Amino acid sequence: MTTDVPTSPGTATVSRGRTGRSPGGRRRYQAREVAWAYAFVAPAILLFAVMGVYTLFWGLQLSFVQWNGLTPTWLWVGLRNYTDLLWASPVFSPPVRAAALNTVWVMIATPLLTVAISFPLALALNRARRFVGLLRSIYFVPYVTTGIAVYLAWQYVLEPNGAINTLLGALGLGSLAQPQGWLGNPDTALPTLIVIMVWSAVPVATLLYLTGLQTIDPALTEAAQIDGAGWWRVNLSVVWPLLRGITAVIVLLNIRDALQGFQIFLIMTDGGPGDHTNVLGLQTYRLAFQSELAPTLGLASALGWMLFVAALVVAYVNLRVTRER
Structure with missing residues (x-):
């Protein structure tokens, strides 16, 4: 006015x-x-x-040059860094392909196990009536704990005389113990690291699912129960579809960590034994800072950009699938 x-x-x-x-x-x-x-x-x-x-x-x-990071000039090589990483170089392409295979396993197993554990856990915590705050705090501890300290603690637990082998022996399951340690056996090293990654990722996923569960109208689940649906049917047919967007976010976050993360692999195994736990993120770090075949800084940058493009593609596919559904 x-x-x-x-x-x-x-x-x-x-x-x-x-x-x-x-x-x-x-x-x-x-x-x-x-x-x-x-x-x-x-x-x-x-x-x-x-x-x-x-x-x-x-x-x-x-990513288009050859440089060791120290000299004042570099050599322009165009796309040669990319071709050397993918197929052209007998020195650089085999480790990249092996690391890519390990990364694919991590990309598949980590999101699936995280969702499979965090969703039922969130359902259980959502139904809890006593000590709800305490239980949520306990389950969230792995996420807020410093990563390096946690990884070093896991190393002690997983070594040949560590807590896991000792516990297996005490339970009469000594045949399942690993004399080399769980990180020293090529067959168990990568699965063990995947389990630790899932252990670290479950708290955030559980919290996201809890947030989604609290936004669902109780009338929807009550209507399904009135129609005769049991607990499993209600959660799988009513609750789970309503949380599809949160599931997409959890999967995307875990895939991102699998593509670009390398801290756990660097600290706990440094890619060993025999490159059985080497992933693309760690391979990028090795090319940039640990390679004895200098100069490889351009190769590291090229591999980093390929990981960036792969992450964009995964995010786009995830977004399209979520929208279509």
């Missing part, structure tokens, strides 16, 4: 808004507000531009 305030008889009136400012004053006020907003946002934008955009394009350029 505007009011017309005459200045004197016979003169034009000035339209003012609710704030009592003229249109010109309002524009100046809005301009100042916008300027202050940009002033507060500018440091974050500048930091992102320097650490994000600039680094991104620098890394893309680096």
Whole structure:
């Protein structure tokens, strides 16, 4: 609502808004507000531009050159880094293919096991009536604990004289123990690391499922129960479809960690034994910082960009599948 305030008889009136400012004053006020907003946002934008955009394009350029990271000049090789990683080089392509196979296993097993464990766990916690806060805190501890400390603790548990082999021997299941340790046996090293990754991923997935469960209208499940559906049928036919979006997010997060994560593989096994736990993220790190076949920094950048493109493709496919359903 505007009011017309005459200045004197016979003169034009000035339209003012609710704030009592003229249109010109309002524009100046809005301009100042916008300027202050940009002033507060500018440091974050500048930091992102320097650490994000600039680094991104620098890394893309680096993937087309041969450079050891120390000399002032580099050698432009075009797409040779990519072809060497994929098939052309007998030195670099075999480790990449082996790491890609291990990464695929991690990409498949980790999301499936995380969903299979976290969804029933969330259902159980959602039905709990006592000590709900305590139980949720306990299940969330693996996520908030420092990763390096947890991985080192797991190493002690999994070594030849560790807690798992000792427990198996005490239960009369010594034949299942691993004399080399669970990380020293090529057949058990990768599955063991997958189990630890699932153990770390379940808390967040459970929390996401709990959040989704609390948004579901109880009338839907009550209607299904009135129609004769049992507990399993209600959760599989009513609750599970309503949480499909959350499941897609959980799967995507785990696939991202499988593609780009390497911390657990570097700390616990360093890709061993015999590269049986080497993954693409760790292979990128090795090419960048541990390779004795210098210069390989361009190869590392090329492999990193291939992982980035693979992550985009996975995210796009996941989004399309979710939308279609």
